[in-house]
Amino acid sequence: MNHEKIKAKVVAFLGQHLPLDGLGDSDSIFKTKAVNSLFAMQLVLFVEKEFGIQVENEDLEMSNFESINAVTGLVARKTSAQ
Amino acid sequence: MNIETVGVIGAGVMGIGVAQVLAQADYKVTLVDVSEVALARAEQEIRQGVRFYHLLRQDQELKPLDAAAAVARITFTTDMGPMQGADFVIENVTEKWAVKQPVYATLDQVCPPHCLFAANTSAIPITQIAAATQRPSQVLGIHFMNPVPLKDTVELIRGYHTTEETLAAALALLASMGKMGIVVNDSPGFVSNRVLMLTVNEAIFLVHENVTTPENVDQIFTQCFGHKMGPLATADLIGLDTILLSLEVLYEQFSDPKFRPCPLLRQMVNAGLTGRKSGQGFFTYSS
Numbered sequence: 001m002n003h004e005k006i007k008a009k010v011v012a013f014l015g016q017h018l019p020l021d022g023l024g025d026s027d028s029i030f031k032t033k034a035v036n037s038l039f040a041m042q043l044v045l046f047v048e049k050e051f052g053i054q055v056e057n058e059d060l061e062m063s064n065f066e067s068i069n070a071v072t073g074l075v076a077r078k079t080s081a082q
Numbered sequence: 083m084n085i086e087t088v089g090v091i092g093a094g095v096m097g098i099g100v101a102q103v104l105a106q107a108d109y110k111v112t113l114v115d116v117s118e119v120a121l122a123r124a125e126q127e128i129r130q131g132v133r134f135y136h137l138l139r140q141d142q143e144l145k146p147l148d149a150a151a152a153v154a155r156i157t158f159t160t161d162m163g164p165m166q167g168a169d170f171v172i173e174n175v176t177e178k179w180a181v182k183q184p185v186y187a188t189l190d191q192v193c194p195p196h197c198l199f200a201a202n203t204s205a206i207p208i209t210q211i212a213a214a215t216q217r218p219s220q221v222l223g224i225h226f227m228n229p230v231p232l233k234d235t236v237e238l239i240r241g242y243h244t245t246e247e248t249l250a251a252a253l254a255l256l257a258s259m260g261k262m263g264i265v266v267n268d269s270p271g272f273v274s275n276r277v278l279m280l281t282v283n284e285a286i287f288l289v290h291e292n293v294t295t296p297e298n299v300d301q302i303f304t305q306c307f308g309h310k311m312g313p314l315a316t317a318d319l320i321g322l323d324t325i326l327l328s329l330e331v332l333y334e335q336f337s338d339p340k341f342r343p344c345p346l347l348r349q350m351v352n353a354g355l356t357g358r359k360s361g362q363g364f365f366t367y368s369s
Contacts, residue, residue: 016368017368037140038138038229040137041130041134041137044134044137045130057133058146060133060134060136060137060146061137062137062140065137
């Protein structure tokens, strides 16, 4: 799956949970205050299910789930490694 | 006293959280529930809870924990028999006396004489619970907050017969779980729920009477008072069914009409709108 397709799916998921207006690709989704750190769990479970990947302990860091770019980058890395 | 094995009764939201924190603190845990389905879900949720714990504790610099090892320290069972090995029991069953009472009668028979009992209740008097056992001096209340793994302070309740030794052992256990206890004397609803349930109920009455919307009620608390969460979002998080049960217990215990549950609350519970866990309460939640 190419980068753009991954990003589109990530953005669609995020759009169900927080307002995307004015949210840049590198902006922290947690600073929007629309979601709290509990949402990081939902995000991990979403990428695992949606993209069929396993997020191992070494990738379970907030920095990998902080922004649209971070999540897209993680998924791209994981899917290309498969 | 030396505590190695902790029994956790009830694999609902609170029991799952308590079992997770105990397993993370290296205790052997026996988690008992009447439902195999609840136990299977508990195992899944604890695995995920441990896995994500470091992500949710951004206040601490934690490394990822070994979820498989934590889950392996927990025995999931529908059988009360293994409670004969428990040094300490934390009971988290439904807030109904008719459900709790027989649990304590069984625990009292099965558990060894040195075992202490902590009722994780938000409203039922500890002295009443203690009277269902032959060891009232070894019974206390621990009112854990939800979500258990993230809330580091609990309300600790001294029943009429609870000894200082019992309190000290419970405070030590809590400290090893990374938690602090605030000790108060026994009274229906203790401090927390006597105030919170009335606040929540009155907030529901405001919506029921069309004075304003749930959003507005909560905004007044979050934006005017600086609370982290408004009373209705708090009610959704606790579960509206639990709120109703707590109010009913307070109403019965004090025989005071100020605790009468709002009809809207009862209707929402009957309609299955129990809050966050059902996806819908005063607010909508996506899973």
